[in-house]
Amino acid sequence: MTDPRVLRSRGALLEAALDELAAAGYAAFSMESVAARAGVGRSTLYRHWNDRLQLIADALETLNVQPGPPDDAPAQEPEWGHVEKLLRHLARALTDSAVSRCLPALVHAAEQDAGVREFLQGYSLRRRQALVSVIADGIARGEFRSGDPETMADALSGAVFYRRLMTGLPVAPGEVPGLVAAVLGDRMRRPDRGET
Amino acid sequence: MTDPRVLRSRGALLEAALDELAAAGYAAFSMESVAARAGVGRSTLYRHWNDRLQLIADALETLNVQPGPPDDAPAQEPEWGHVEKLLRHLARALTDSAVSRCLPALVHAAEQDAGVREFLQGYSLRRRQALVSVIADGIARGEFRSGDPETMADALSGAVFYRRLMTGLPVAPGEVPGLVAAVLGDRMRRPDRGET
Amino acid sequence: MTDPRVLRSRGALLEAALDELAAAGYAAFSMESVAARAGVGRSTLYRHWNDRLQLIADALETLNVQPGPPDDAPAQEPEWGHVEKLLRHLARALTDSAVSRCLPALVHAAEQDAGVREFLQGYSLRRRQALVSVIADGIARGEFRSGDPETMADALSGAVFYRRLMTGLPVAPGEVPGLVAAVLGDRMRRPDRGET
Amino acid sequence: MTDPRVLRSRGALLEAALDELAAAGYAAFSMESVAARAGVGRSTLYRHWNDRLQLIADALETLNVQPGPPDDAPAQEPEWGHVEKLLRHLARALTDSAVSRCLPALVHAAEQDAGVREFLQGYSLRRRQALVSVIADGIARGEFRSGDPETMADALSGAVFYRRLMTGLPVAPGEVPGLVAAVLGDRMRRPDRGET
DNA sequence: CGCTAACCGAGACGGTACGTCCCGTCTTTAC
DNA sequence: GTAAAGACGGGACGTACCGTCTCGGTTAGCG
Numbered sequence A, B, C, D: 001m002t003d004p005r006v007l008r009s010r011g012a013l014l015e016a017a018l019d020e021l022a023a024a025g026y027a028a029f030s031m032e033s034v035a036a037r038a039g040v041g042r043s044t045l046y047r048h049w050n051d052r053l054q055l056i057a058d059a060l061e062t063l064n065v066q067p068g069p070p071d072d073a074p075a076q077e078p079e080w081g082h083v084e085k086l087l088r089h090l091a092r093a094l095t096d097s098a099v100s101r102c103l104p105a106l107v108h109a110a111e112q113d114a115g116v117r118e119f120l121q122g123y124s125l126r127r128r129q130a131l132v133s134v135i136a137d138g139i140a141r142g143e144f145r146s147g148d149p150e151t152m153a154d155a156l157s158g159a160v161f162y163r164r165l166m167t168g169l170p171v172a173p174g175e176v177p178g179l180v181a182a183v184l185g186d187r188m189r190r191p192d193r194g195e196t
Numbered sequence E: 001c002g003c004t005a006a007c008c009g010a011g012a013c014g015g016t017a018c019g020t021c022c023c024g025t026c027t028t029t030a031c
Numbered sequence F: 001g002t003a004a005a006g007a008c009g010g011g012a013c014g015t016a017c018c019g020t021c022t023c024g025g026t027t028a029g030c031g
Helices: A002-025 A030-036 A043-048 A050-063 A078-093 A100-110 A114-141 A149-166 A171-186 B003-025 B031-036 B041-050 B052-061 B078-092 B098-112 B114-141 B147-168 B173-186 C003-026 C031-037 C042-048 C054-060 C079-092 C099-110 C112-143 C149-166 C173-184 D004-024 D033-039 D040-049 D050-062 D078-092 D100-110 D112-142 D149-166 D171-184
Strands: none
Touching: A002 A030, A002 A043, A002 A050, A002 A100, A030 A043, A030 A050, A050 A100, A050 A114, A078 A114, A078 A149, A078 A171, A100 A114, A100 A149, A100 B098, A114 A149, A114 B147, A149 A171, A149 B147, A149 B173, A171 B147, A171 D050, B003 B031, B003 B041, B003 B052, B003 B098, B031 B041, B031 B052, B052 B078, B052 B098, B052 B114, B078 B114, B078 B147, B078 B173, B098 B114, B098 B147, B114 B147, B147 B173, B147 D112, C003 C031, C003 C042, C003 C054, C031 C042, C031 C054, C054 C099, C054 C112, C079 C112, C079 C149, C079 C173, C079 D149, C099 C112, C099 C149, C099 D100, C112 C149, C112 D149, C149 C173, C149 D112, C149 D149, C149 D171, C173 D149, C173 D171, D004 D033, D004 D040, D004 D050, D004 D100, D033 D040, D033 D050, D050 D100, D050 D112, D078 D112, D078 D171, D100 D112, D100 D149, D112 D149, D149 D171
16 A cells, blocks of 8 residues: 555546546546546556445545634634634635535435445535534624524525525625625624635 | 327336436436336437437426415415425425435536526526515515525525535424524514414 | 348358457457457447357358268269368368368367357268268278278378368378378279369 | 576466366466466566466476387287377377367467467477387388378377367277277287287 | 328447456565 | 565456437328
């Protein structure tokens, strides 16, 4: 496993697999094409993964980078800013990244394959829990109006996913404050411009 | 087109196509298998649709039944009840129906094919507009707290889609009031159990 | 089976299979290459024969042309002439024909595959029986010296096969009379140059 | 070459190669399988022989044991007995031995590869020359009827090879006297029971 | 009420990708 | 320092569908 040739091949293939997933989708995903993208023999591909699903599942682990460290704890109303940060991260992830390009393929694959499903739900769950706990904190501090933090988190995340998957118009980072205000806010709000 | 043999074939094939889509997914969707399901020759299938995408797009039109007539105009706070009704309809549609079974395949196909994309976004848009206008009415009447009706609609619909697509736990009809309250409500609520 | 496309494909493929057998041998026999020789899609090949062995077995039936009609009954010592004719036919078949080119492949394939073995032994047996009966007749008529016709037939055929398979020097038609004389003859001989 | 490990490997591999040739035939002969049979790494195999043909050719040299020493000079008609001995040896070799098991593969390989061809023809030639010279002696002594010793030798050897390769019924040692009588004999014969 | 036109199934055709196996070459590691 | 382990690119295997096509047979509905 430490053989440098293996590392080279695996890396190139995983990257190529994500490219292929983004470009061709899950249905038209072709092992042949992945190998070609990676500049690697087809047999090398099959030496490392027995079939399409194993390769895809493995490639997806690659995407598993979590939103980011808590924050640099700003001044006032820190939970509000934190929620915005998490959602902006999500909005951006669903606009530009490899995740976004692969998401529709993933959603579909999850329906067919338990491994992919596990990955997708786990991915989603981790984000959601982070969001839920920040919201709960905010409620406790009186920053947000009271309510069930889980439902609120679903509404916030849901809006972002919905716009990406079901409409042609993903949520832009600039729309995040409005969204947060709609779900969590109650009185006059003035979210700062935290972060990029 | 009025030849009864044609009608019979078309009908059986469209139905079979939806079955196949639900059972095998978009990736493993097989024309061969659709023809077999429909008890029809493969060439008959290709006589009506030139390829997989045309067939799928056509089959999906079949599902295009809109949420339902306005309502039977109940007593108090009619918009509140109407919003709940729309969301319950959506929640149920995303739990049981053919739509639900095909949705992941659709989301994926939409990414690849303009026709499917158009269908999916149109489908989504019609629902959303109905919801938006009801919300706007409710805000105007003072039933809901004030805010941007579109953002609110995204949060509500989004939560339902999100739970279906990204978690293993779709929204149950009983959860709808809590969701509506979280996004639209502000003060004391007591929505009745309107409708099934 | 009466579809002209099928006939065209089958014919071209069987011919190509024999060519391939002669050129590449049994070990290196490639379905891919047969299809290419026949100018036919690989899938068409596999539609008609499930695998290499079935194709080869079928192609060999093609070779199953028996030595020829009895003879045009010449003057004196007719059996002597007939034996020479049969052996000359064999000698020629093992020098030039498709059979000759395929024979080594066949001998080998027969060892591995029952179908091929049956074909080869049947092929051999028919020739041998014809030869045996002519020899028996000749013995009865006093044309040949007495002995066991089967042993004599083995010696005659054997010499021809042996020279083809184990030495680089097949039996030339001109050598046939000498061979026949060695095994069957006893007294003064002078067979004419009957036939080609 | 004097390294004992090398000798051990070579030996095991040559033996394994013959086993594989007998078991799988020439067509299905697999280097992978030879290495496995010998309990040796694939790369070790390729260190000693560059490819399949070199290995097979080398392995066949192993079989190159000549028929046997002249004889223990019996009483009368010594050439007759000697011919029978040579043919019995051949008959047995083509019934039981490693040679017999490999012969069809060899015949085929010889057609494809000059090295194998050389080996096979050489092998055959040495036997044949021994036989020819004994026959010539016998003719000179008046033991056999007169004729061309080479043709006679072809008929005798040929019968044995023919029965092995083209029919399912190899020549049994007991059939040898009859065969010899048919080709060489002229008058009343009574071969002794020389040798096993 | 019989004819013609369409629609039908069956399935051949050339392709492409699958996942498997083995080739002969090569690099790396461990004894 | 040699041998085992096994990665590498390549290519054929036999399978499954693809989308196109050619076939007869049947079934409609019009004349």
